[in-house]
Amino acid sequence: MAITSANQLELLQTAEAVAREKMIDPGLVVEAMEESLARAAKSRYGAEMDIRVSIDRKTGKATFTRVRTVVEDEELENYQAELTVAQAKQYMENPTVGDTIVDEVPPVDMGRIAAQSAKQVILQKVREAERDRQYNEFKDRNGTIINGVVKREEYGNVIVDVGSGEAILRRNEKIGRESYRPNDRIRCYIKDVRREPRGPQIFLSRTAPEFMAELFKMEVPEIYDGIIEIKAVARDPGSRAKIAVVSFDNSIDPVGACVGMRGSRVQAVVNELQGEKIDIIPWNEDQPTFLVNALQPAEVSKVVLDDEAGKIEVVVPDEQLSLAIGRRGQNVRLASQLTALDIDIMTEEEESARRQKEFEACTKLFMDTLDLDEFFAQLLVSEGFTNLDEVAYVELDELLVIDGVDEGTAQELQARARDYLEAQAKAALDAARALGAEDSLIDFDGLTPQMVEALAKDGVKTLDDFATCADWELAGGWTTQNGERVKDDGILEPFDVSLEDAQTMVMTARVLLGWVDPEELTANEEEDLDAVEGDEEGEV
Incomplete structure (x- = not known):
């Protein structure tokens, strides 16, 4: 040619x-x-x-x-x-x-x-x-809803024709046991778009929380216009879901707007999600208040929030316990996902029994260690004292407010508490040395003698050993195994060491050993801070 x-x-x-x-x-x-x-x-x-x-x-x-x-x-x-x-x-x-x-x-x-x-x-x-x-076409549509036509099903995965290409809806991204036949119309959420040698791969989902959020955005004009914002979504696909909404206009009820006239708006979403029951919850900046809303329809008597541990205790009436937990723990699990908190639920009777047990334990502690009679020990506990450190190092004025305690008595209480604590520290230090703990670990700032003893019992005997520990090994944490959260106990968890404290101590040890350059560490921290500030500015 x-x-x-x-x-x-x-x-x-x-x-x-x-x-x-x-x-x-x-x-x-x-x-x-x-x-x-x-x-x-x-x-x-x-x-x-x-x-x-x-x-x-x-x-x-x-x-x-x-x-x-x-x-x-x-x-x-x-x-x-x-x-x-x-x-x-x-x-x-x-x-x-x-x-x-x-x-x-x-x-x-x-x-x-x-x-x-x-x-x-x-x-x-x-x-x-x-x-x-x-790729360029679908990459820009990532995170949106798309309509397609089912072409075929392969090993439980559905191949969907989305116009100018094919997408895949994996078996674990389908709701329940829904099945499709060729030429069925389907609506999905574009979860991910990847560039691969064989061409762009488009992954769809019908179980993603974002799918429900996008459906509400389509059905509720106020969400699309930004008057109402979806703050959080938690789903048990095909069964039940919770969605938290907030309104920026005081004249508009966010829950009522999402429900619609006679439930028309929420029903349209329910029909698309194969009858999934949806609880629409008003969002609140106050976490305990938000949690009370999230546990609906159960009634909550009391909420105790532990910010440091990211845990929250909820007390409910005895007859409300099963409703709060839900079938197979569904209600409390969804509320936990929605609030990003670990939730412990107990009845009023259980909480009363626990408080009584703690009261008795603290009373016995003061009786045994400070040589007090039962009445005086109970008096200390009633005033909010729960451990010897609080008695030993609290301001003297806080002891003087207790009925029958004068300055001499208060000083004697503190002296006994300090003597006992010092004896305990010496015994722990001796035990740690007997286990092989070296001075490099004993002298490390931030570790008490009791902590050093606990570390030595676990085989951590030198500063080098300590520097190789992961933060979760020290402070404890949670891992997911077979879909269930499993608790990992930390060596220093009994001493209320947080993950942040563990990270700081381990990094300090590495700097002291010369494993990490402190200037590089400072530079990395500044870069992380700049990145966080940049993200916050972008969100605004």
């Missing part, structure tokens, strides 16, 4: 036809043709030559050129694509290194093999352009 005037326009017509069919830029098809013709020309003139082809976008005329680069004499390697400064003087005045000399060469006649090779290059380029177009 020769590129002659008879088929010059045919090149452009072919490029436009392919571009329309694949919905890509005609220029990309023409570039593919130029590359394929250049490759064919190299097979004719020599692979070492730098042959380039340019197709006129108006006339379709293909121009073949040979490009040579001017190089230093000692760098001349490819005689077909390079030439020296002296050789270049035959073609131009005052040539310099880096200049290029372009000569037009005659068009080539493409034989059958060359034509087939050119066709493969064009097809490959078109496929790559089509994949890029699909």
